[in-house]
Amino acid sequence: MNCKLLIGLINLLFNGIIIRYVNLNIIGIANIRIKLYYRTILFISRESLRRHIPKKTNIHSIYHYINIIWLIIPIGLYIMLFSFFLRLFIEKTNNENIYPYYNQACFIYLLSSFIELLSEPFYLLSTITQYDYIQIYIELIASIIGYSIQTILIIRNVESSLLYYGYGYLIYSIIITSINYIYFIIKRKEERYYFYIISSLNDLLIKLIYPFVDHKFLNKTINYLKQDIIRNILIDGHLYIITIFSLISYEEQAIIYIIYLFELFFPSLLFSTIQQISFHYFQYLFLTTKLNRTIIKNNQFIQDDDHFLLNQKQDNISYYQYNRQPSTPN
Numbered sequence: 026m027n028c029k030l031l032i033g034l035i036n037l038l039f040n041g042i043i044i045r046y047v048n049l050n051i052i053g054i055a056n057i058r059i060k061l062y063y064r065t066i067l068f069i070s071r072e073s074l075r076r077h078i079p080k081k082t083n084i085h086s087i088y089h090y091i092n093i094i095w096l097i098i099p100i101g102l103y104i105m106l107f108s109f110f111l112r113l114f115i116e117k118t119n120n121e122n123i124y125p126y127y128n129q130a131c132f133i134y135l136l137s138s139f140i141e142l143l144s145e146p147f148y149l150l151s152t153i154t155q156y157d158y159i160q161i162y163i164e165l166i167a168s169i170i171g172y173s174i175q176t177i178l179i180i181r182n183v184e185s186s187l188l189y190y191g192y193g194y195l196i197y198s199i200i201i202t203s204i205n206y207i208y209f210i211i212k213r214k215e216e217r218y219y220f221y222i223i224s225s226l227n228d229l230l231i232k233l234i235y236p237f238v239d240h241k242f243l244n245k246t247i248n249y250l251k252q253d254i255i256r257n258i259l260i261d262g263h264l265y266i267i268t269i270f271s272l273i274s275y276e277e278q279a280i281i282y283i284i285y286l287f288e289l290f291f292p293s294l295l296f297s298t299i300q301q302i303s304f305h306y307f308q309y310l311f312l313t314t315k316l317n318r319t320i321i322k323n324n325q326f327i328q329d330d331d332h333f334l335l336n337q338k339q340d341n342i343s344y345y346q347y348n349r350q351p352s353t354p355n
Contacts, residue, residue, distance in 0.1 A: 028161045032168045037286050039172040043179055044283070047186045053278030054124060055190040058268050059134050061261065062108045063194065066138040068257050070101040071145050073249035078152050079242065087222055088232040089239040093246060094146045095231050100250075101142050105135050111269075126188035133191030141198035146229055147205040150221040159220070163204045171197030 044052065074094060084090055151157045175193025179186045209217060209226070218224045258265070267273055273281075 028165045032165055033286075035168050035172055039176045040283070040286060042176055043186075046180050046183055049279040050275040051124065051186050051190075052282060053275035053280075054127070055130065055187055056282040057264060057278040058275075059131055059191070060194075061264050061268055062131070063134045063138045064261070065257065066101050066104045066108070066135070067141060069104055069250070069253060070097045070142055072253045072257075073246050074145075074149055075152070076253070077242075077246050077249050078149065080153070084153070084222075085239065086234075087228070088234055089236070090242070091146065091223075091229060092231055092234075093238050093243055094149055097142050097145055101139060105139070108135065124187055126185055130187045130191040133188070133195050137191070137194040137198040140195070140202050144202040144205040147209060147221065150223065154220055154222060156220050159208070160205075163201055163208075166204065167197045167200035170200055 040052075040056075074097065079090065148157065148160050151159055171193050174196055175189060178189035178192060182189060206226075209221065212220065214224045223229060267278060267281075
């Protein structure tokens with residue numbers, strides 16, 4: 026938790042430095058318009074799996090789970106393709122191309138999101154073993170290095186700041202992915218299994234097995250994916266409207282981003298614990314309610330079966346008594 030707050034503070038400080046040198050139009054384009062593609066790709070691709078982390082004891086086959094994990098790549102590529110066509114549509118109605126390196130920056134942001142997705146299996150596997158704090162430290166290191174290099178490059182090359190915004194995220198994603206793989210490789214085989222449930226990079230590859238995935242788990246993940254798409258629209262819906270229809274200027278978008286940084290940091294500082302407690306409470310309440318409904322439903326089935334057996338028994342007794350009655354003489 027403290028590391029996440031520190032990451033937010035680092036982001037806030039470096040952006041505060043950049044604002045003194047860079048035009049607000051560039052800040053609005055880089056952090057609202059282009060970054061929205063980056064955030065959307067990562068959120069929709071991986072959030073459903075992050076929300077649906079199975080317990081270690083519930084994993085029947087780790088290879089089935091790894092096959093599901095790698096589905097984030099085609100999902101991410103599909104969203105990238107959609108973003109490309111959306112970019113073509115927006116290009117007809119907006120004038121971002123008057124800013125240098127806009128198209129290159131879009132490509133770098135998309136590439137950064139793809140590289141970051143390559144590290145997602147390590148995040149999910151370490152979360153299962155409850156050693157996901159490793160990922161927080163990796164993210165902290167990547168944030169310090171990536172944001173600092175980004176800030177230095179932008180200050181020294183203000184005219185190409187849009188391009189170096191993209192380079193900052195590219196460096197950030199490369200560091201996260203590289204550290205994850207390096208950290209896994211330098212560990213001993215026993216430690217790898219202890220932290221990630223797998224002992225070699227070969228275990229991380231897709232396995233052509235039958236069935237290819239655990240269909241029950243996959244169906245639940247798809248349900249979470251549908252929820253995440255709706256959730257993303259609700260969270261960033263105003264940004265999509267602003268981006269597609271250009272309702273406000275880029276300077277005003279930059280102001281929205283600055284306000285967003287303050288809203289992201291200070292409420293997290295004050296209310297993150299309450300948010301976590303509330304989340305776990307309602308999650309437990311939902312699971313308990315679902316379990317109670319299942320128990321009530323099963324009890325109802327049992328009662329119906331008992332009632333049916335009782336009626337059948339009474340019918341048998343009546344039939345037996347009827348057959349035992351003496352016949353009347355003619």
